[in-house]
Amino acid sequence: MAATRDESNAKGEALGAARNSLQPDRFRNARQNDSPAGAIHDLRIGPAGWAYKDWNGVVYPSPRPKGFHEATYLAQFFDTIEINTSFYAPLRIEQAEQWIERVAANPRFLFTAKLWQRFTHDPAPSVTDEREVRLGFDVLMGEGKLGAVLVQFPFAFHRTSETVKHLEGLLRRFAQYPLVVEFRHASWKAPETFALLREHRAGFCNIDQPIIGRSLEPSAQVTSEIGYVRLHGRRYDTWFANAKASGGRNASRANETTATNSPTSPRDFFPRNDSRGPESPDAIPAFERYNYLYSEAELLPWAERIQSVRAAAKNTFVVTNNHYLGKGVVNALQLISILKGIKVAVPETLRQPYPELNGIAAQPPATPTLFPMG
Numbered sequence: 031m032a033a034t035r036d037e038s039n040a041k042g043e044a045l046g047a048a049r050n051s052l053q054p055d056r057f058r059n060a061r062q063n064d065s066p067a068g069a070i071h072d073l074r075i076g077p078a079g080w081a082y083k084d085w086n087g088v089v090y091p092s093p094r095p096k097g098f099h100e101a102t103y104l105a106q107f108f109d110t111i112e113i114n115t116s117f118y119a120p121l122r123i124e125q126a127e128q129w130i131e132r133v134a135a136n137p138r139f140l141f142t143a144k145l146w147q148r149f150t151h152d153p154a155p156s157v158t159d160e161r162e163v164r165l166g167f168d169v170l171m172g173e174g175k176l177g178a179v180l181v182q183f184p185f186a187f188h189r190t191s192e193t194v195k196h197l198e199g200l201l202r203r204f205a206q207y208p209l210v211v212e213f214r215h216a217s218w219k220a221p222e223t224f225a226l227l228r229e230h231r232a233g234f235c236n237i238d239q240p241i242i243g244r245s246l247e248p249s250a251q252v253t254s255e256i257g258y259v260r261l262h263g264r265r266y267d268t269w270f271a272n273a274k275a276s277g278g279r280n281a282s283r284a285n286e287t288t289a290t291n292s293p294t295s296p297r298d299f300f301p302r303n304d305s306r307g308p309e310s311p312d313a314i315p316a317f318e319r320y321n322y323l324y325s326e327a328e329l330l331p332w333a334e335r336i337q338s339v340r341a342a343a344k345n346t347f348v349v350t351n352n353h354y355l356g357k358g359v360v361n362a363l364q365l366i367s368i369l370k371g372i373k374v375a376v377p378e379t380l381r382q383p384y385p386e387l388n389g390i391a392a393q394p395p396a397t398p399t400l401f402p403m404g
Contacts, residue, residue, distance in 0.1 A: 073340050074140060074177065075366050077358040078260070078351040079114030080104055084317070089356040091379055105133040107375050108362060110140050110177060112260075112349045117144035117182065120159075121166025130173050140177035141170055142210075142258075142347055149200055150183050160203065167207060177347055178256050179207040180235065185245065185270075189217035194226070201230035210235050210258040210347075216244040227253035235260055236339065238332060240269040250335040257343030259336055261361065263322030263352035268314045321354040323384075324361045326368075333368045360384045 080100040086092050090103060104111055113121065113129075121143065133139040146163045148155045170176035181200060187193055201209060211227060212235035213219075227234055233256035236249045240263075324332075340346040348365060350358035360380060364387075367374050373392035381387055381395050388395065 070344055071340050072344070073346045073348070073369065074110035074138070075348040075362050076108035076110040076112070077104070077362050078112040078349050078353060080111055081115070082353055084355050088379055088383060089359050089377055099132050101129055101132040102135070105136040105139050107377065109136065109138045110142060110347055112180065113141055113143035116166065117147050120146055120162040123165050123169055126166040126169035130170065130175050139175070141175055142178040142180060142349065143167065143170070143176065144180045144182055145204070150181060171207065177208065177345060178210045178233065178258060179204065180210050180212060180258070182212045183214065185214040187213065188215050189220065189223065198226065201232050205230065208256055209233065210256055212237060212260065214239060214246055216246050219246060224251060224253050233258050236335065238262060238264070240264050240266040242266065242269065248332070248335065250338040252339055252342040255344040257339035257346035259332070259339060259346070259348045261324065261332065261350050261352060263320050263324070265319055265322050268318040317354045320352045321357070322352045323357040324352070326364065329361060329364055329368060333365060336365070336369060355383070356380060360387060363387065364390060
């Protein structure tokens with residue numbers, strides 16, 4: 031027992047030393063609302079999306095008070111949220127206008143938003159598609175609330191002459207927006223890629239994902255005024271969609287092998303994982319891909335990378351996409367605490383399922399807790 035206690039103490043001391051090394055004066059004395067929007071080396075951290083049923087009673091209060099809106103609630107704790115729905119359908123004007131109003135109480139708040147998948151997964155999006163996708167983005171940008179547009183490509187989008195041409199066309203087509211490009215396949219880790227992004231003033235999205243086969247590894251690249259980091263979690267057993275529940279890590283690797291086959295056209299960018307499709311009764315639910323909570327030890331190396339990105343960028347966005355049961359919210363709060371050296375506001379409902387938040391919470395829990403306070 032003594033050895034175990036010693037090991038635990040040593041681990042705690044190591045984490046403490048790592049935390050201290052990450053907090054020079056410019057971070058230790060920072061506050062979440064310490065600088066106006068657009069300030070040099072500005073940093074915003076927040077979750078990806080907000081409309082998740084599994085957040086009810088975990089992230090959000092239950093029952094919800096009258097007039098409750100998720101974005102308004104989250105804007106009390108974060109200065110950014112990545113809009114997820116714009117990946118599946120164009121953002122409507124009335125949506126953009128409503129969401130701007132919902133976060134108005136936080137003057138530092140900026141949205142980021144995914145580009146409609148019609149442009150990243152379809153070989154021939156139409157002029158009408160382009161017109162529709164611009165409507166909501168233009169509202170956000172006109173009000174100074176659009177921090178970045180994320181052009182998100184899947185793992186099967188490998189670097190070839192055809193895909194480079196496709197990418198270059200998108201960078202030209204949407205050049206007036208603050209673009210950031212997310213790749214997941216390691217073939218894009220090349221000087222030519224970074225040069226192309228710099229030429230078009232587009233940012234590079236640094237990601238954390240399960241490293242399977244030729245998956246893109248962690249990085250701290252900056253190719254424009256925008257720095258961007260996305261944390262997806264590390265669920266090796268479920269990362270490639272539709273993995274069988276009984277397949278585990280081996281099934282994931284088999285799926286990765288299928289995914290490495292070069293796509294014949296942009297329409298084939300999605301990996302082929304399970305021929306029976308998502309309806310298969312033994313397929314793992316899609317949300318399990320993001321059911322992962324980072325430990326503090328796993329966050330600290332990313333905090334170092336984020337500092338490096340922030341030092342080279344005008345505006346840096348860090349997005350936690352491990353959203354299931356609010357885990358991304360937990361990790362976003364932890365990153366704010368680590369990087370800014372402060373205690374943070376914590377949603378009351380999150381304290382019970384994630385008692386580790388008590389150690390970084392600015393306020394004690396509203397009700398007595400059995401868990402030790404940090």
